Amino acid sequence: MAGETQEPTGPGRVHIPWQQLPISRETLVGIGTVIPVLVLYFLIALLPIAFAIYASLHEVGTMNPEWTWIGIENYYRVMELSDFWSSLWRGIIYMVGSTLFQLAVGLWMALVLNRITRGQKLLTAVVFTAYLIPTIIVSLVALRMLDPAGGVLQALGGNVLGLWDVKAAPLGARDWAMKLLILIGSWKFAVFITIFTLAQLRAIPSRFYEAAKVVGANRYQMFRDITLPRIMGVILVAVLLRSIFMFNKFDIIWQLTQGGPGDATTTLPILAYRTVYNQFAYGLANALAVVMFLFLAVGAVLYFLAFNPSEEVETTT
Amino acid sequence: MSSESKKRGIFGLSYDGEDRVFGALKAVSTAIIVVIGVFPIYWMTQVSFTDYQTVIDTVTVVPTPGIFTLDNYVILLDPAIVRYLFNTTVVAIGTIITVVVVSLVAGYGLSRLSFPQKENFARVLLMGYLFSPIVIGVPLYQIWRSIGLLKTRIGLILALSAISMPFAVWLMWKYIQTIPEAMEESAWVDGASRWRSFRDIVVPQCRPAIIAAALFAFAIAWNDFTFAEILLPTEETTTFAPGILRTINQRQFLPDAQIMAVSLAMTLPPLLFAYFMQSYLLKGFQIRAL
Numbered sequence: 001m002a003g004e005t006q007e008p009t010g011p012g013r014v015h016i017p018w019q020q021l022p023i024s025r026e027t028l029v030g031i032g033t034v035i036p037v038l039v040l041y042f043l044i045a046l047l048p049i050a051f052a053i054y055a056s057l058h059e060v061g062t063m064n065p066e067w068t069w070i071g072i073e074n075y076y077r078v079m080e081l082s083d084f085w086s087s088l089w090r091g092i093i094y095m096v097g098s099t100l101f102q103l104a105v106g107l108w109m110a111l112v113l114n115r116i117t118r119g120q121k122l123l124t125a126v127v128f129t130a131y132l133i134p135t136i137i138v139s140l141v142a143l144r145m146l147d148p149a150g151g152v153l154q155a156l157g158g159n160v161l162g163l164w165d166v167k168a169a170p171l172g173a174r175d176w177a178m179k180l181l182i183l184i185g186s187w188k189f190a191v192f193i194t195i196f197t198l199a200q201l202r203a204i205p206s207r208f209y210e211a212a213k214v215v216g217a218n219r220y221q222m223f224r225d226i227t228l229p230r231i232m233g234v235i236l237v238a239v240l241l242r243s244i245f246m247f248n249k250f251d252i253i254w255q256l257t258q259g260g261p262g263d264a265t266t267t268l269p270i271l272a273y274r275t276v277y278n279q280f281a282y283g284l285a286n287a288l289a290v291v292m293f294l295f296l297a298v299g300a301v302l303y304f305l306a307f308n309p310s311e312e313v314e315t316t317t
Numbered sequence: 318m319s320s321e322s323k324k325r326g327i328f329g330l331s332y333d334g335e336d337r338v339f340g341a342l343k344a345v346s347t348a349i350i351v352v353i354g355v356f357p358i359y360w361m362t363q364v365s366f367t368d369y370q371t372v373i374d375t376v377t378v379v380p381t382p383g384i385f386t387l388d389n390y391v392i393l394l395d396p397a398i399v400r401y402l403f404n405t406t407v408v409a410i411g412t413i414i415t416v417v418v419v420s421l422v423a424g425y426g427l428s429r430l431s432f433p434q435k436e437n438f439a440r441v442l443l444m445g446y447l448f449s450p451i452v453i454g455v456p457l458y459q460i461w462r463s464i465g466l467l468k469t470r471i472g473l474i475l476a477l478s479a480i481s482m483p484f485a486v487w488l489m490w491k492y493i494q495t496i497p498e499a500m501e502e503s504a505w506v507d508g509a510s511r512w513r514s515f516r517d518i519v520v521p522q523c524r525p526a527i528i529a530a531a532l533f534a535f536a537i538a539w540n541d542f543t544f545a546e547i548l549l550p551t552e553e554t555t556t557f558a559p560g561i562l563r564t565i566n567q568r569q570f571l572p573d574a575q576i577m578a579v580s581l582a583m584t585l586p587p588l589l590f591a592y593f594m595q596s597y598l599l600k601g602f603q604i605r606a607l
Contacts, residue, residue, distance in 0.1 A: 026430050026431060026432070027430075027431070027432040027433070029426070029430055029511070030426045030427075030430030030431065030432035031426075031432050032426070033422045033423050033425060033426025033427070033430065034423045034426055034427065034438060036419045036422065036423065037419060037420075037423045037442070037482055037486055038441075040419070040475065040478060040479040040482060041441065041444075041445065041479060041482070043475060043479070044448060044453060044457070044475065044476050044479035044480070045444070045445070045448050045453065045479065047460060048452075048453045048456040048457045048460060049452075049453075049456070051456040051459065051460055052452075052455065052456040055456060055459070108346065109350055112343060112346040112347060112350060113350075115343055116343065116347060119347075121592075121595065122592075123347065123350065123351065123354075124595050125588075125591045125592040125595055126350070126351065126354040126355055126591075127350065127354055128591035128595055128598060129354075129358070129584075129587060129588050129591040129592075130354055131536075132536050132539075132540075132587035132588075132590065132591050133584055133587055133588075134539055134540045134542075134557075134558060134583060134584075134587075135540055135542055135558070136542055136557065136558035136561065136562065136583075137361075137580045137583055137584055138357075140561070140576055140577070140580050141357050141360065141361045141577070141580060142357075144360075144361075144364065144573050144576070144577060145357070145360060147373075147573065149373040149374075150371075150372050150373045150374055150375055150376055151376075152360060152376050155376050187353070187357070195598070195599075198599065199599055202599065218332070218335060219335055219339060241446060244446070244447065244449075245449075248449035248450075248451055248452065250450065250451040250542075250543045251450075251542035251543050251546075251558075254542075254546075255542070255562060269449075269451040269452075272451060272452075272455060273451065273455075276455055276458075282455075282459070285455050286455060286456055288455075289451075289452045289455045289456060292449070292451070292452050293452050296447045296449060296452065297447075299447070300444065300447050303443070303446075304440070304443075
């Protein structure tokens with residue numbers, strides 16, 4: 001390895017007695033290269049989570065610097081919050097509905113994009129754009145198209161299909177708000193599954209399919225025996241990540257409905273945000289954040305069971 | 318094949334019949350994807366070129382000469398909107414630079430230098446996917462406030478860089494492994510230092526990976542709403558996503574057609590990147606940089 005090569009020491013350099021130090025220079029430099037990443041992780045993950053746990057044990061107002069120790073009182077309050085259980089349930093509906101829909105659509109798009117021969121670049125660009133467009137733009141366009149004043153989808157669903165009231169915005173209707181949130185979000189996030197799967201599909205050598213054709217396999221058999229085993233792993237990971245992301249989705253829900261109408265689309269992230277800025281109960285909000293983090297941690301354990309990182313690093317191409 | 322093909326395809330079709338069915342399904346699927354994918358972007362574009370009163374009165378499909386106007390684009394000269402767009406651009410560039418520099422150095426160290434606990438580092442790295450902005454944002458608000466990073470663009474850049482890290486570092490790690498070490502060794506023989514060989518040999522060859530990492534950092538920064546909403550509560554430093562939402566709620570008069578005009582302006586950069594740089598995007602995912 002690199003350690004065998006002689007490091008040149010110029011005349012003006014300070015002499016460091018590497019041979020006498022307990023660790024080699026390479027180890028030291030190596031650790032040095034990852035320190036910026038670790039510092040970022042410490043600042044943005046470890047510190048906030050530790051802080052959240054600490055703050056959750058106090059009674060803290062959002063604007064109030066006074067901290068009063070109350071132990072695990074906030075967690076009792078979270079459990080007793082009637083909003084908590086209903087928000088958790090709505091969050092699960094949102095997560096499962098979104099993930100399943102995105103998986104079906106995303107997989108279908110990947111399979112089509114992989115087989116298409118003409119206009120592939122353009123179509124891929126269209127699909128990728130959906131993922132790269134900021135969520136706020138998706139929300140603003142959706143709000144415009146569902147606006148009772150001249151919104152095209154509002155008119156289509158109201159006048160032509162008779163799905164909802166022509167005069168009112170469907171995002172404000174209790175029975176449509178959640179369904180529309182899932183559909184609008186999936187326009188963007190299904191592409192996540194597509195990108196992951198498409199990259200794997202493109203990596204399957206075409207000689208596999210040619211060989212299968214020679215021995216007389218039909219398309220379903222080829223899909224089952226060649227395609228599916230190759231993309232199974234990546235689908236599993238993508239679905240896990242999507243579930244975690246959708247469970248913690250805040251932006252698109254806040255932009256489209258702010259948790260309304262009533263509490264029809266209030267999920268845990270919305271509840272936590274409201275607790276900070278509407279009820280000014282900062283300690284309680286941190287308890288909610290900690291509870292959400294525990295859900296994430298369960299997701300993380302599943303993630304590592306499904307996907308062993310050390311295995312991936314070993315495979316040098 | 319046609320004459321001798323037995324009926325062994327799906328649903329008892331012959332292989333040729335199967336090909337025809339699949340051809341048709343493929344065409345229909347493509348059409349659906351194009352319509353659903355393009356329609357919102359088209360609608361945003363056409364509304365932005367239509368007279369704002371017409372937009373809220375009726376549903377028009379094409380901006381015909383009578384209702385065509387460029388007036389909606391005056392919103393791009395609105396001082397508040399200009400400030401939001403400027404802040405978003407600063408944050409995006411800052412995030413890209415931080416992510417590329419940090420991930421290149423870390424990727425080099427991970428693939429070329431031997432040090433303990435690399436596997437655990439990989440695990441910690443993947444934990445980054447669990448940094449949900451809302452979970453992190455609530456406590457980070459107080460932390461940033463006490464160390465003076467609240468309301469600063471740097472505070473947001475740090476937060477966004479951290480959530481871009483898992484992908485970027487993993488990508489660099491795997492990509493640098495594909496560059497033969499012999500090239501660096503020959504430079505060392507000629508007396509180059511490790512820093513020299515990193516700068517002059519490894520970095521230039523990492524161009525595709527650098528572009529992919531930069532694109533993903535851009536996507537995260539351009540897209541961010543939650544962190545900016547919590548960490549940039551003031552008008553002066555806030556970015557486009559929370560800014561436009563506050564403007565819509567506060568102003569008496571902000572026509573939807575103008576909102577669509579500025580939305581189109583925000584969509585153009587990602588649209589151009591998606592078209593001209595899609596091979597880099599796919600390359601990034603192919604390395605399976607999870």
